[in-house]
Amino acid sequence: MASLLSLLSGHFMKSLNILFGIIILSIFNIASADTMTLDVDVNQSEFELHLPANPTTGYTWKVLSFDKTLLALEKEVFVSDEKTHKIGAGGTRIYIFKLIKRNMLPASTNILLRYGRSWDDTSKQDTTVIVQFTNRPKSPDMPAT
Numbered sequence: 597m598a599s600l601l602s603l604l605s606g607h608f609m610k611s612l613n614i615l616f617g618i619i620i621l622s623i624f625n626i627a628s629a630d631t632m633t634l635d636v637d638v639n640q641s642e643f644e645l646h647l648p649a650n651p652t653t654g655y656t657w658k659v660l661s662f663d664k665t666l667l668a669l670e671k672e673v674f675v676s677d678e679k680t681h682k683i684g685a686g687g688t689r690i691y692i693f694k695l696i697k698r699n700m701l702p703a704s705t706n707i708l709l710r711y712g713r714s715w716d717d718t719s720k721q722d723t724t725v726i727v728q729f730t731n732r733p734k735s736p737d738m739p740a741t
Contacts (some may be wrong), residue, residue: 630723638701638729642694643671645707645725649674652685654713657689660722662707667727668694701729 636643647657651674659669669691676687695701705727712720 630721631726632723633726633728635728636695636697636729636730637653638695638733639731640695640706642692642710643727645691645693647689647691647709647711647723648686649689649711650684652684654715655711655719655728656714657691659691660708663705666696666705667707668696668699670694699733701732703732704728 616700634643634645649655649657659672660671671690671692673690673692674687676688677685693707707725707727709723709725711723
């Protein structure tokens, strides 16, 4: 009986350790989503977001969401790496966003993107780009500093 209890408790502890490891890996995967920050001067009419890419591998960037009251996606282009003109070489995906209501922009906004293969759900990685607006006009309600 004692050896049966010992065996069961050992099995239970092993199962508990495996479960704990899965929980830790899940938390790590959630926390590993990338975040980038991009400073954008409100005096510009548009800005570019540059992301490393290699579409020949099947991996592509996709814009999932952004505040359409603040930004408009004007253009998306891929520029191959100029240093190597090899087939299959990577490059840069460029998104060009136009600023809307430049005089009434908040301190920041987010753009959510996904990098991955369209047919492979396990390869997808989300990235949040925090766009911080600089040189915003001071509000008349703000106290002078």
